[in-house]
Amino acid sequence: MVVLRSVVFLLLQSILTVIFAFFALLTFPFPLFTRYRVITGWNRAVVWLARWVCGIRYQVLGMENLPAVPAIVMAKHQSAWETIALPILLPPMAVVLKRELLRIPFFGWGMAMLAPIAINRGDGRAALKQIAEQGKQRLADGLGVLIFPEGTRVVSGQVGKYGIGGAWLATHAGSLVVPVAHNAGELWSKNAFLKRPGLITVSIGPVIDPAGMKPDALNQRVQSWIESEMTHLPRYAQASAKQ
Structure with missing residues (x-):
């Protein structure tokens, strides 16, 4: 059943991606927040499919920790699921991503309409400057900034280098x-075709004020909270694999 569900999910996701890509292009004349609401309809549809086709449910803890002003969200990166779900679970966000993603047919077209910060990961110094400059502009425009500091997806149970x-x-x-x-x-593990049923837990931590902190110290504090919290999250894959 897991294989069959995963096949059906992939087919439906592919169809949705093509359809929403054309809707995304039609939103070009509209303001950014209007485009965001329309285009992230794809995210909602895929998360819905993941639940009803693959049995992947989710719960969110700590929503009360989200500030009333645009903020920088630094999230664990294990799966494609969080890249799809977080933009609809959080306030509108500009996502920091590798620029190659914008070249993917259909999917990349939609992403390009959401004012992402598309960086060249091969040029670290230029990427850092771009994140600072464009990130400040997105925050001033009323968008939060969503960044996955590990840069690439890591296998569950492992820790990547926090950029x-x-x-x-x-x-x-x-x-x-x-x-x-x-x-x-x-x-929904890294590069895996199979999606197993179960409950994903998203835990939003307390706000960190960077005032008076150096980037390295702030980065370490974020990593410490995330990785400590990871040890408290349930392990559902093993149980769901037996269903």
Whole structure:
């Protein structure tokens, strides 16, 4: 059943991606927040499919920790699920991503309409400058900034190297930071075709004020909270695999 569900999910997701890509292009004349509401309809549809086709449910803890002003969200990166779900679980966000993603047919077209910060990960210094400059502008425009400091998806149970970009932006923009942990990789793991049923837990941590902090110290504080919180999140993949 897991294989069949995963096949059906992939087919339906592909169809939705093509359809929403054309809707995304039609939103070009509209303001950014209008485009955001329309285009993230794809995110909602895919999360809905993940639930009703693959049995992937979710719960969110700590919503009360989200500040009333645009902030920088630094999240664990294990899966494609969080890249799809977080933009609809959080206030409108500009996502920091590798620029190659915008070249993907259909999917990349939609992403390009959401004012992402598309960086060249091969040029660290230029990427850091771009994150700082464009991140400040997105925050001034009323968007939060969503960044996955590990840069690439890591296998559940492992810890990637936390890049400095999000902390650098926070300390230079004076913007609040919100750490986010989750266990999506337990059910929708890195580069895996199979999606297993179960419950994903997203945990939103207390706001961190970067005032007076150096980027390295802030980055370490974010990593410490996320990785500590990861040890408290349930392991659902093993149980759901037996269903």
